[in-house]
Amino acid sequence: MRADHACPGHLGGATGPLRSMTDGPFQQASHFWLPLVIVGGLVVLTTWLGQLAEQPLPQAPTVLRHDPDYFVENFNATAYDVSGQPRYHLTAVRLTHYMDDDTADLIAPRFVREGAGVARVVVRSLRGVVSANGDTVDFIGDVRMLRERLQDGPPIDLTTDYLRAYPDRDLVVTNKPVLIKDGGGQLRGAAMQADGKQKTLELSGRVKGIYETRH
Template identity: 30%
Template sequence: MTARGSLWIPLLVLLLLAALSFWIERSVQTLPGGNATGETDPEGIMENFDALRTDQTGRPQYRLSAKKLRHYTGSKRTELESPHFVLLEPDSSEISATSRLATVSPDGNEVDLRGDVKILRAAGAGQPALTMQTARLIVFPERKL
């Protein structure tokens, strides 16, 4: 009986190690399209940036600046702190929008401004100055909306 009992001990240790390995593998497994931290850590951070978009002839279309930019790889989303968006149209008055936060879509075609959004249009060309405030504004820079 002692010979049989000594065979069960290594088998029990082996089963315990297999179960522990399985548990560890499951607890650190990454999700498809994400990272092991659940995408809480940004891939890249920029502070005090200013980006200028031009058309094919080199004329400025719009400017986007912010206090801080955070880019997340898995979801490809970009978050901005204190963003400032300025539409630069040569034939009309300058229009700018500021907010506390913003999210830029993965393709860059949509900017979602949130929190104390202020829109300003300078006076000019027979148009008076305009000021608006709202909680949220979605800007489509390529469509000039």
């Protein structure tokens, strides 16, 4: 006799379609949540792009060019001491101011230092530059400085190509060759410093002097 029956645990006689775990509830849940995840990601991405577009674009730092912002014809300025007396004058045919560094160019500047107890000094040149804070005035090209006669000394006539003046310090310096004439002779040097307060004049470099005698 033959018994047609299936033993427990034996799949050989089983009929019908086989199913794996991927065909169960887990697969159905993934089919349900996946579209929602994609849509949610798109919403977040769209929101982030919108916020990014609303932010102002970074601006490049502004670089000021060395362009003039104003000029003055027949410039004339006077500085006074604490007692109200004129201390020095600065004039020029033309002053041109630059906004980027707050300096000013001068055409044909003329500087006059005067006051009680000091010799009158006049400096002029072809052009000049005033610093941003006004502490220095550079005289450039065919510079001539004339110090009038003192009671105890002759006048001094100085020529050079460049001279820097510190008006408030009563000081003038140059790192260019200089020629100084003081009546009876002349001196040449590679650089110079003249201090009006200390009443000193220093020459440096290869200093040469000529003294003229009169008979």
